[in-house]
Amino acid sequence: MKQLTKAEEDIMQVLWQLKKANVKQIIEKLPEPKPAYNTVSTIVRILESKGFVDYEKKGKGHIYFPLLEKQDYSNQSINKLVDNYFQGSFKSMVSFFMKKNDINLNDLESVLKEIDKDTKK
Secondary structure, three states: OOOOOHHHHHHHHHHHHHOOEOHHHHHHHOOOOOOOHHHHHHHHHHHHHHOOEEEEEEOOEEEEEEOOOHHHHHHHHHHHHHHHHOOOOHHHHHHHHHHHOOOOHHHHHHHHHHHHHHHOO
8 A cells, every 4th residue: 555645644634534525625624824726636636546535526526535444544554664663563663652752651551451442342
């Protein structure tokens, strides 16, 4: 699966939130300073060519929608991070973030409870 650039990810975040939107609606949800209409339109077409987005015609325009769920992209991105920077070891990644972010045992225990709760669903 291809990676998203920062600009592409910003657009995808809006589409994941809205589910379906035209370029004008996407721009409305983006933070200031708002990008130009043509810029967003170009990025959406790039996302379409990468297989992240598709559209349906509505009048003279297009309504865009994501082809990939946010959760699926998140999982793929995390796996790539673990593979590229932590030799495929989630344990190494967690250890790294604990050390760098000075996470205490109570915080770690809370994270483990969340993981346990999510796996029981």
